[in-house]
Amino acid sequence: MDEAIQRGENRPHYPVPKSLTTAVSIVQRLKLMESGNRLLDKDFVVLDQVVGFSEVGIRSAWHDSLIWMIGYVVVGAIVYFVQNNYLVETKTQVLVWQLDGSPLYWTAKAASFSGLLFSTGMCVYMSKYYIGNACKKAINSVLLTRAIFLVGFSLVIFVFLNAVNKMILTDKAIAGTAYSLSFVSKGFSKNVYYFLHNYFRRALFEAAIVSLLSNFISVAIPFLSIFIFRASRKKEKTLGLERK
Numbered sequence: 274m275d276e277a278i279q280r281g282e283n284r285p286h287y288p289v290p291k292s293l294t295t296a297v298s299i300v301q302r303l304k305l306m307e308s309g310n311r312l313l314d315k316d317f318v319v320l321d322q323v324v325g326f327s328e329v330g331i332r333s334a335w336h337d338s339l340i341w342m343i344g345y346v347v348v349g350a351i352v353y354f355v356q357n358n359y360l361v362e363t364k365t366q367v368l369v370w371q372l373d374g375s376p377l378y379w380t381a382k383a384a385s386f387s388g389l390l391f392s393t394g395m396c397v398y399m400s401k402y403y404i405g406n407a408c409k410k411a412i413n414s415v416l417l418t419r420a421i422f423l424v425g426f427s428l429v430i431f432v433f434l435n436a437v438n439k440m441i442l443t444d445k446a447i448a449g450t451a452y453s454l455s456f457v458s459k460g461f462s463k464n465v466y467y468f469l470h471n472y473f474r475r476a477l478f479e480a481a482i483v484s485l486l487s488n489f490i491s492v493a494i495p496f497l498s499i500f501i502f503r504a505s506r507k508k509e510k511t512l513g514l515e516r517k
Contacts, residue, residue: 289325293392293415296329297399300411307405315406323414330418337388338426341487344385346480352378353476354468389491392419396495401502420492427488434481442474 290296299322307313318326356375396416402408451466 289321290329291325293329293333293395296326296411296415297395300399300402300408303407303411304402304404307408312405313407315410317407318410318414323410326411326414327418330415330420331422333392333415334419334422334426337392337491338423338488340388341385341484342430344387345382345483346476348381348385349378350473350476352381353472354464357464386487389487393491393494397498400495400498403499403502404506416495420496423488423492427484430484431481434477434484438474438477438481442469442477444470447474 288295288299290299303313303318353374356378396419399412399415403412447466447469450469451462454465455462
C-alpha cells in the first residue's frame with residue numbers, strides 16, 4: 274500500500290490550491306507523507322495541481338503588486354496633495370532619520386507593502402518544507418511563477434514610470450495641464466502645477482526604484498530561506514550523528 278501511494282497510485286485526494294494559505298496546507302500534508310526516509314514520486318503532484326500552485330503564485334504576486342501600486346503611488350499622492358505637503362515643508366521623524374512628508378503620508382506608503390510582506394512570510398514558512406520530491410515540486414511551482422511575475426512586473430513598472438516621467442510630465446506639459454484647470458480657480462491651478470512639478474515627477478522616479486528593489490528582495494528571501502533551512506537541517510543531522 275505504501276509503495277502504491279509513493280508511486281501516486283491510490284493517493285489521497287488533495288484539492289487544487291486556490292490561495293497561498295491553501296497551498297501551504299497542502300505542502301504540509303505532503304511533508305507528513307514524506308516524513309522519515311519515504312519519498313514520494315515527483316509525479317505524485319499531478320498536472321492540475323502544478324497548474325493550481327502556479328496560479329497561486331501568479332495571483333499572489335498580482336494582488337501584492339496591485340496593493341502596492343494603489344497604496345504607494347495613488348494613495349500616497351492623494352495624501353500628499355490634500356495635506357499640501359508640496360507647499361508646506363513637513364517632516365516625519367523615524368528613529369534618527371527625518372523624512373519629507375507627514376506621518377499619514379508615510380503610513381500610507383508603509384501600508385502598501387503589507388501584501389508583499391504577508392506573501393513573502395508565507396513563502397518563507399512554506400520553504401521550510403522543501404524536503405522530498407513532491408514538496409519540492411509544489412513549492413517550486415509557487416515560488417518560480419511568483420518570482421517571474423514580480424520581476425517582470427517591476428521591470429515593466431520601472432520602464433513605464435520613467436517613460437511617463439520623461440515623455441509626459443515635461444515642464445511644458447505640466448504648465449499646460451495646470452493652465453487647463455484654471456477654470457476651476459487660479460489657486461487650484463497653481464496648486465496642481467506645484468504638486469506635479471515639485472512632487473509627482475520625483476515620486477514616480479522614486480516609485481520605479483522602490484518597485485525594483487522591493488520585488489527583487491521579496492523574490493530572493495524565500496529562495497535564500499530554503500538554503501538556510503537546508504543548512505540548518507544538515508547541521509542538526511551532523512550533530513545528531515556525533516552525539517550517537
